[in-house]
Amino acid sequence: MSEKKTTNIILFSGDYDKAMAAFIIANGAAAYDHEVTIFATFWGLNAFRKDEPVPVKKGFLENMFGKMMPRGAEKMGLSQMNFAGIGPKLIKRVMKKHNALPLGDLISMAQEQDVKLVACTMTMDLLGLQKEELIDGIEYAGVAAYLADAEDGNVNLFI
Amino acid sequence: MSEKKTTNIILFSGDYDKAMAAFIIANGAAAYDHEVTIFATFWGLNAFRKDEPVPVKKGFLENMFGKMMPRGAEKMGLSQMNFAGIGPKLIKRVMKKHNALPLGDLISMAQEQDVKLVACTMTMDLLGLQKEELIDGIEYAGVAAYLADAEDGNVNLFI
Amino acid sequence: MSEKKTTNIILFSGDYDKAMAAFIIANGAAAYDHEVTIFATFWGLNAFRKDEPVPVKKGFLENMFGKMMPRGAEKMGLSQMNFAGIGPKLIKRVMKKHNALPLGDLISMAQEQDVKLVACTMTMDLLGLQKEELIDGIEYAGVAAYLADAEDGNVNLFI
Numbered sequence: 136m137s138e139k140k141t142t143n144i145i146l147f148s149g150d151y152d153k154a155m156a157a158f159i160i161a162n163g164a165a166a167y168d169h170e171v172t173i174f175a176t177f178w179g180l181n182a183f184r185k186d187e188p189v190p191v192k193k194g195f196l197e198n199m200f201g202k203m204m205p206r207g208a209e210k211m212g213l214s215q216m217n218f219a220g221i222g223p224k225l226i227k228r229v230m231k232k233h234n235a236l237p238l239g240d241l242i243s244m245a246q247e248q249d250v251k252l253v254a255c256t257m258t259m260d261l262l263g264l265q266k267e268e269l270i271d272g273i274e275y276a277g278v279a280a281y282l283a284d285a286e287d288g289n290v291n292l293f294i
Numbered sequence: 295m296s297e298k299k300t301t302n303i304i305l306f307s308g309d310y311d312k313a314m315a316a317f318i319i320a321n322g323a324a325a326y327d328h329e330v331t332i333f334a335t336f337w338g339l340n341a342f343r344k345d346e347p348v349p350v351k352k353g354f355l356e357n358m359f360g361k362m363m364p365r366g367a368e369k370m371g372l373s374q375m376n377f378a379g380i381g382p383k384l385i386k387r388v389m390k391k392h393n394a395l396p397l398g399d400l401i402s403m404a405q406e407q408d409v410k411l412v413a414c415t416m417t418m419d420l421l422g423l424q425k426e427e428l429i430d431g432i433e434y435a436g437v438a439a440y441l442a443d444a445e446d447g448n449v450n451l452f453i
Numbered sequence: 454m455s456e457k458k459t460t461n462i463i464l465f466s467g468d469y470d471k472a473m474a475a476f477i478i479a480n481g482a483a484a485y486d487h488e489v490t491i492f493a494t495f496w497g498l499n500a501f502r503k504d505e506p507v508p509v510k511k512g513f514l515e516n517m518f519g520k521m522m523p524r525g526a527e528k529m530g531l532s533q534m535n536f537a538g539i540g541p542k543l544i545k546r547v548m549k550k551h552n553a554l555p556l557g558d559l560i561s562m563a564q565e566q567d568v569k570l571v572a573c574t575m576t577m578d579l580l581g582l583q584k585e586e587l588i589d590g591i592e593y594a595g596v597a598a599y600l601a602d603a604e605d606g607n608v609n610l611f612i
Binding site: 145147148149150176177178194196197199200203204257260261262263278279281282283285286287288291292293 | 311389
């Protein structure tokens with residue numbers, strides 16, 4: 136077959152380090168000419184939030200979730216050694232020192248490489264996130280779309 | 295080949311939200327006519343616990359683990375924003391508002407769709423969980439059975 | 454094809470229980486004659502650390518990370534019920550009682566079964582871990598090497 140290999144990543148986690156891993160793998164796979172999809176669901180959606188507040192109308196609970204969840208990739212915490220927010224600062228300092236790209240840049244790079252970024256509409260609905268609050272250039276779909284991609288995928292990961 | 299596609303999910307996590315993701319994917323895949331298996335191991339076994347205590351004889355340590363671990367799907371915490379148990383209550387409230395099924399119902403739906411639910415016997419032994427304490431209609435097996443399913447699987451995930 | 458089946462595990466987590474799951478699956482797959490690779494990245498690298506300090510020259514931040522991260526498999530915490538370090542002690546006590554192998558032994562068994570253990574060079578660099586600090590008999594590579602293995606893999610997991 137001359138078909139492209141595919142990599143399909145479910146980004147469930149809202150941790151900065153796990154999202155970094157997801158986008159490093161995605162960018163690597165895209166560089167190796169895979170068709171790559173990142174399907175962000177639950178807390179993973181926070182990586183796709185714009186970093187400034189967007190005025191949208193919401194219910195009380197949805198508004199509260201919106202306020203409590205990190206607004207955008209650079210505000211996410213670490214899965215380990217978070218130390219009340221000091222961990223992410225330290226990690227970013229060593230990343231800068233070693234010329235590693237911050238998460239926001241990894242996401243932009245993924246978009247430039249045509250990695251398909253998909254926001255899970257079911258959890259957007261649950262967490263009260265609206266399209267206006269998410270970054271541009273992403274798609275919106277549900278679990279059926281994920282499965283259609285993944286069932287013929289080469290590398291399927293849940294992060 | 296006319297063979298069915300297969301989805302094999304290892305449910306390691308004992309978090310409510312991650313278990314929800316596992317069962318939403320499983321139910322979606324079953325609806326798309328996949329053969330689906332959820333292999334619950336370590337804390338993931340808590341999703342299969344009956345919600346009332348079952349009188350079984352255990353050693354001291356096993357008894358302690360049994361008491362400390364959540365008894366059944368609806369008592370599990372969140373992987374993020376758990377806030378000492380308030381998070382799960384909030385999530386369930388928005389789920390109800392948006393007509394999303396609670397985890398217990400997602401598990402029942404999986405059973406109705408013939409998703410194979412397997413409890414990892416090795417970790418049952420370690421954590422002192424006995425068959426009488428787990429919900430009906432599940433199977434019992436070890437890592438060999440998982441690998442036999444997964445090695446020809448289309449979508450393999452560790453959650 | 455007469456080719457061997459392959460299992461490729463990314464070990465991202467630095468939790469004792471998740472690392473155990475990774476090595477139990479890896480050892481099982483090796484026993485079933487799979488070619489098995491564990492690619493340790495981020496906190497997963499801690500499983501490959503030697504348990505005694507190794508005198509190496511580091512920058513200030515890298516030194517701090519080195520001191521804060523668990524030194525070797527047996528010092529890692531649990532993903533759930535860690536209870537400030539009591540959880541791992543309890544788990545190890547029940548493991549001993551049930552003759553389950555501790556993580557260190559699972560790693561040795563993996564090496565004896567020719568499971569390929571790979572340390573992610575990019576995150577070694579970030580976290581300031583040097584080859585001298587990691588156990589013997591492992592390989593060093595980046596995400597490209599992982600993808601080359603995984604794109605034809607049968608069982609690909611992110612743990």
